[in-house]
Amino acid sequence: MSGGLTAGPAGEPAAGGDPLLQVRGLRIASRIQGVQRVITVGSDFSLAPGETLGIVGESGSGKSMTARALIGLLPAGVRAEGEVIYRGRNVLALPEHELRQLRGAELAMVFQDPFTMLNPLMRCGAQIVELIRDENGRPLRRAARRAEAVRRLAEVGITDAAVADAYPAELSGGMRQRVGIAASIARDPQVLIADEPSTALDVTTQREILARLREVQQGRGMGLILITHDLRVAFALCDRVLVLYAGSVLETAGAAPMEAEPLHPYTLGLLLSDPPVDRRLSQMAAIPGSVPAPGDVAGTCTFAARCEWRADACTAAAPPLTQVAAGRWSACLRVAEIGPQMQAARAGAQAARDGDAGRAASPAAAGTAGAVVTVRDLEKVFGSSHRAGRRVPALKGVSLQIGADEAVGLVGESGSGKTTLGRCLAGLERPTAGTVLVNGRDATQQAGLSRAERRRLRRTVQMVFQDPYSTLNPARTIGATLAEAIAAADEQGRDIRAAVGELLERVGLPARYAERKPVALSGGERQRVAIARALAVRPRLIVCDEPVSALDVSVQAQILNLLTEVRRELAVSYLFITHDLAVVRQVAERVYVLREGLVVEEGQTGAVLDRPQHWYTRMLVDSIPSSDEAWLARAAEAESERLGSGDGDDADDSRARIAR
């Protein structure tokens, strides 16, 4: 795309007169060992003072590199061309020492990971005020420094002065991220760039952080650029949204108009493949394929290969971002033609019937006799049992039941014990107390069983893990991995080669994938293979531990559909562990809500999500991002409710720890 002055939205005056930051033809490429890889092909956008711009993209879209280019923090070997104009100067052309003066003071950045962003050996207060100078340019005195740190902490909602004297390791993730934000804005920058600031945090903390960012931004009139993979988050917080895909901008528009009527098939696809939390769909709309590398689709519409409205012109040249309506820009050539069809698809999806009614679980079937797994009073304590070390209880007496052909959801935040419970069922952890009945047999008492019986017991429960990149052995081919699983099911005389092909086809992959190593597969494809491996031993229960949370949004729906399909055909049960209530709505009939090692609520998924009884469930439901103006505003209420419940929330917790 050309970096012409008036060709892109860069030419469009932003909401409040002169733009604060103007990006023209930003092209980023890496060169490693002589091989050039395109990261972005040339993006144009602008940011007005006081405006919040969301940059939304999946992995490989180039969103993080774009953010880094804006403050001249690209990693070695990555170069940016084009212009990033801030106060009449091109940031990309500035020498390093001038850039350093700009960074932090004018343009600041908040990173994704609150666990590595802060120096673990420095007290939080010191990190915040490290570079603050008085009006004469001298470092502040000790007392003034501390007062300043406390004031800055209050700005991000930390009223406890003790936090200023705490080390980062003493704080929870949400607290650390708040300290990180305070440190980023300490020198009163004009532009704050937040790269996935809430992704590494729990859903309930996410809203709190987003609300703080918004508050700080509005209070100071800063420009805020929010980088995220989550359209819901972008719509909740941003004025304008820019959709980035495989290195090119596909659509920019105001958040509300874009949510109401997307003008690019990719944006539409993202919206459709985002599972709704208020109803269950029998089949989710999925975008086929996976995200390509920018270099492979340069010179064409980057989305063409996955687009159902593709025409010849789409692959002839890269379509420019053109103005479709006031404030609305789209890079789709056929947007005028297919607009009505896209709207119809959206309307159709929104009107899709509630699938809950058809698939209501029969509670009668969940008697102990028919149950695949029955868990009674399960306890698990981590830590040494004979030494006086730290003992961490992960499960404090959990009982649950999973019937035949039933999908049960297990939701909770990190630290709730949900993964530990799944691992106990799969035999990867030994419970401290309680029983796990698998097929009516006590899996915790294996002493009297023969070796073959023990293995059969193990195979009854299989597991699908979260990280698609480590779930497959990188040293072995897909075929070898599956063949081993099939052989483990010791069915003599089965044609293993044919069985591998069959399995691959069942999970929607061509049989020739058997020859490949995991490195040649995308994240979604690897997760398909992981599901095939679990199916190979004909299990009765598959424990799915966050199977889609590490995948791109456009691929998540594919995997969820696959899981539903597999279950329909093979009548296998699922224990679906997730933090995402919208996902659980799509796959599970019953749900257990776990909090600090205890089940706080259970019931039919629809009933629990629509009419949550426990305050914790209510908080989880309420923390799902929504573009409703009130959503962010309610963050403070939720916080006080949590405090009112008398449980150790993270603020409390940190105070207790500091007091010690």
Added chain:
Amino acid sequence: MTVITAPDSGLVGLASRRGRRRPSLLIGLSLLIVVLVATCAIFGSLLAPHPANAQDLLAGVHTASGRHWLGTDDFGRDIFSRLIVGARAAVIGPVLIALGALVIGNALGLIAGYVGGRTDYFIMRLADLVWALPGLLIAIVVVGVIGGGYYIAVAVLIVLTFPIDARIVRGATLQQRTMPYVEAAATLGLSPWRLMIRHIWPNLLPLVMANTFLNFAFSLVSLAGLSFLGLGVPLNTPDWGAMLAQNLPLIQTNPLACLAPAAALVLTATSMNLIGDWVYERLSDRGRAR
């Protein structure tokens, strides 16, 4: 069921990455040296222009000439021939040591890392104990007391070397053990041996191979040191370390007599180290997860 495939961008990228991976000039030279040494070690006396132990006492020491490319020692033996024949004694020990340490160290390291608990404690304290011994000194004492013997020296060096392998493999095993693909294999009901050997070990291969090359270079020098002290090969057997010691007095009359075996040792050891690094990179590339 619908089959969904993306364009094979991953494979194309992989192929181009493979294509570029040609060994550098330095690695080429190292490979050449190692192949040369290996050829000498295998065919030895067939390649040598003179019998290695043929003496010409009347001729005595000579500097390099057309007949004797590297001159002769004070018994009139051809240095060049002794260098070629001596490769076998110089190399066979390090090969045995590297392989011995590989087998023992990897087995113990895998068991310690995978089984954990008391087994781990016992194995690693044993390794620590051996590690704490002053290596070469022990070798000198043992060989000195039991009496010379090349293979006794080799055995002692194996015992002294395996703790390095055991430690490295244990650490890497601990890291691999918690990987989802190992756990997934465990839920299939596979035996611990199969998990260790088929699932964990292949992923340690780059590390293991690199370390084996380092062990080879280290023991090449150690063994040569023992031979230098007269504790390695029997008298008269051509060996680089022994040649270095015997020909040291000739440094004035025929410097090549002791410099050539020294150079052979240094070049071989350096080449093996470089190749070890290269193999590590190659193998790590093979299954790169991201």
